[in-house]
Amino acid sequence: MTGRIDPIQVLLLGLAxxxxxxxxxxxxxASGIVPNLFLPTPVxxxxxFTTLLDRRFAGATLPEHLAASFMRFAYGFLLAAVIGVPLGLLMGWFRLLDEIVSPIFDGLRFIAPIAWxxxxALWFGTGIGGPIMIIFAGAFPPCVINAYRGAKFVDPRLIEAANMLGTPNRRVITEILLPASVPSIISGLRVSAGLGWQSLVxxxxxxxxxxxxYMMVQGQANVSTTTVMAGMIAIGLVGLALDSALRLAERLILRRRGLET
Known part of the structure; x- marks a missing residue:
């Protein structure tokens, strides 16, 4: 099925x-099937949720808790992108590096971030290093995989032309491989951000x-289901905002490259 999607229709369907x-x-x-203690009403x-915006719980307000979470996420996600994207591009370009790294990477990427x-806890305690390590474990594989795929699917005619002109590897990577891989890299960053945010929580x-x-754990300890669910809503809203921002960036990049459908 093709054709332009009516945004009003999409909005109405979402609201429905x-x-x-x-x-x-x-x-x-209202049915009483689930006790109110375990499933409070939406109201x-x-x-x-609104109370937690300006009232402290577990040592901070909800925005302060979110700020602490987002800072950890930003460090872990940026570290994963800064290391993962160049590694993926280099693995896609240098076969020897691919053969050295792939067996180790393919083994580690199937380990769930929570397993770390x-x-x-042993290495960093409750400091910032522990969560960053776990976020990195979740966000790193998609960065590598999508950058690798982007490099592998670059138009071979461009590579052949660069080789015929004697272009150095460094310039081929920065001026051909990287620009051509950008759509795939952005898609990987979207997946990476989602997994990193989930790993953080x-x-x-x-x-x-x-x-x-941490706020949700304290809510559970205090048998405050509304606090736990308010935290879940906050997590979902921030995740949606992250994905929307990256989706917009992806759309703008594809439009500039004339690839948007």
Whole structure:
């Protein structure tokens, strides 16, 4: 099915889906099937969410917890991008490097980021290093894989022309390989950001003394389901904002390159 999608129609369908979800939620709480202690109403969760915006819980307000979480995420995500993207490009260009790194990388990338939590706790305690390590573990593989794929699918005619002209490898990588791989790299960064953000929250549930994950753990300890659910909503909203920003960047880059469909 082709054709331009009507944004108004998309908005209405999204609102209809949200209304159906809230209706189901209200129905479950009204039926009494699930006790209110474990499933509060949407109104109670929203009220708790707004309260946490300016009232401290577990040592900070919700924006302060989010700021601490986002700082950890930014460090881990940027570290993954700065190391992963160049590594992926170099692996796609230099076969020897690919053969050396791929067996190690392919083994490590299947280890769930949360599996690194014990090491993070032992090595860094509750400091910032532990969560950054876990975020890096989640965000690093997509950066490498998509940069690698971008390098592998560069038009071979461009490479052949550069080789015929005696272009040095450094210039081929920076002036041909990197620009041609940008759409794939941006797609990888979108996946990387999502996995990194999810990994952060998992890390904060165990290795943190401040952050939205830590706030949720304290909410659970205090049997405050509304606090836990308010934290979940905050996590979802920040994740949506991150993905929307990267999706916009991807669309702008594809439009500039004439590749947008």
């Amino acid at each position: 889906g949200l209304a159906a979800f809230l209706g189901l939620w209200f129905g479950l709480t 109670e969760v929203f009220d708790r 939590v014990p090491f993070a 998992g890390a904060e549930l165990i290795v943190a003394s401040r952050g939205v994950g």
